Amino acid sequence: WFRHNSQFSGAQKIEAGTSEHTISISEGGIYYCRGGRGDPVYSTEEISDVTVKEAIPSKPTVTLQPSWTQIYSGETVTVRCEIQGGEGAQWTYEWRAAKLNTPPTSNEHRIIRATESDSGGYSCRGRRDYFFSEWSDIITLTVSSSKPRATLTAQSSIIPAGGSVTLSCSVEGSAGWKFDWFRRDSQFSGAQKIGAGTSEHTISISEGGIYYCRGGRGDPVYSTEDSAPVTIQKQVLAAVKLQHSWSQIFTGETITLRCEIQGGEGKVWKYEWTAPNTNSPPTSSEYRISRVSVSHSGDYRCRGSSDYLLTGWSDAFRLTVSSASKPRATLTAQSSIIPAGGSVTLSCSVKGSAGWKFDWFRRDSVSSKAQLMRGNEANRVISVSQGGLYHCRGGRGDPVYYTEDSSDVTVTETLSPL
Known part of the structure; x- marks a missing residue:
């Protein structure tokens, strides 16, 4: 029994002079045999070669990089054939794909700017000399023509005083997105990016404004349509x-x-x-x-x-x-008699309220006209050194609201002896 690894390699004798007409083999290659009998040995002609291919025990796996099976027109994805236990070997790959007119012989098929025509099932197998793997299971890739739109939702449209609100961004029916976040101060101002490429689909905000988001994934980055804007108001x-x-x-x-x-x-x-x-x-x-x-x-x-x-x-x-009637000012005198060369203190007040300023009046007799001595005084106390009839009133506000005049208080001036 003889075997060679390829059509161009030398044959190796793997079994000699056995009386059994069958052998069991576990390696792929090109085999042939011949018979011999007698002494000296008489040999037959060699029979035609038989090629035996060896299947490796591990079935390949088709993977996607990135890993999502739902993609959109314009995205880039790599289909990869992985043979477990086949590391280090020189493999030639065969592909079955609905839209591959010229299937690659490498373990990767890179689809740049995918279109709907790239949708379908992909499977692969590996070949090395006379080793053939099984066909992998089929992985199905779906390419959608419509560009997805991000969706922004807010925990609340009002930020409570001293608090915050959580915003959530999502892209329906697919995975692997990272998110960019934007804010405008007004409908007419430019947008500012407040968060870029975060894998978290939520952020916490504490300022009012117009917010929107978008998703991006892959390399080069494929971006969704911007979400509809959401208006957030901050409460003070x-x-x-x-x-x-x-x-x-x-x-x-x-x-x-x-x-x-x-x-x-x-x-x-x-x-x-x-x-x-x-x-x-x-x-x-x-x-x-x-x-x-x-x-x-x-x-x-x-x-x-x-x-x-x-x-x-x-x-x-x-x-x-x-509901009480208009208040009346009250005037009191330290004394009703002014000592010779001295003075007497007068005090004006309005019971039960505040904020008053005071006007002070004097007249010489009951029948004479009162004269304003001092007006709009913040101090409720004055000193007088001249006899007469005195009264006061309070006023406050703008325009000024006046109290009723106080009752008269008579102060007598003591004359100095000659």
Whole structure:
């Protein structure tokens, strides 16, 4: 029995002078045999060669690089034939592919800018001398002609004050994507990339704006269509404050409530108010009420919006307008007699409220006209050294709201002896 590895190699005798007419072989190659008998041996002619091919025990595997089987027109993918245990050997590869007019003989088939015609099943086998592998299982590649669009979803369209919102980007029906994230300050501003090529499909944001995303995968990178934009607003805090510091308001006064927005400096805001006793609340930051009445008592709230910032409704500011009659100032004197060469201190007050400034009046007698001595005094105390009838009043706000005049207080001047 004889064997050679190829048509051009020398034959090797693998078995000699056996009386058995059969042998078992486990290697591929070119085999032939001859018979012999007698002594000396008489040999027959050699029979024609028989070629035996050896199948390796391991079936090849077709893999895709990248690994996804659903791809899109324009993507690049490599189909690879892998033979387990065949490392280091010089293999020639055979391919079965629906659209390969000239199948490659290497273990890789690179599809650049795939089209729908590249869709189909791919299988392979390896050949080495007289060794043939089995055909691999078929892997099916699907190429879609329509470019996919990324989808952006938001956990919420409003970022709570001091908080954040999670955005999610996805591409339906396929895998392997990395994501780019973009933000615009307004509909007319350019987009800024805020995250590039991240394998995470979510990001956390704490600023309002217009957001969108897109997916990309492969080398060179194949990008999806941009997602539809999502508008996110950031919430900041609003508060209603009374411009004046006094808590007790009297009928007829003019007051101003102000909507203050924390962190809203430098923005152009639109304001909304809720208030009692009004059908058309203002749209500015100030709510001015001239000549308030008891009907204006109640809760006042405000909120604002600016670009991609907004506030929730502020906490209620409770305004109480007193139903009592106009307050009267009270004048008291340190003494009713001015000592010779001395002075007396007068004090003016308005019971139960604050913020007053004071006007001081004097007249010589009950029948004479009072003269304004000093006006708009922040100090509620003055000193006088001249006798007469004195009274005072309080005033506050803009325009000024005046109390009723105090009762007269008579101060007598002591004359110095001659």
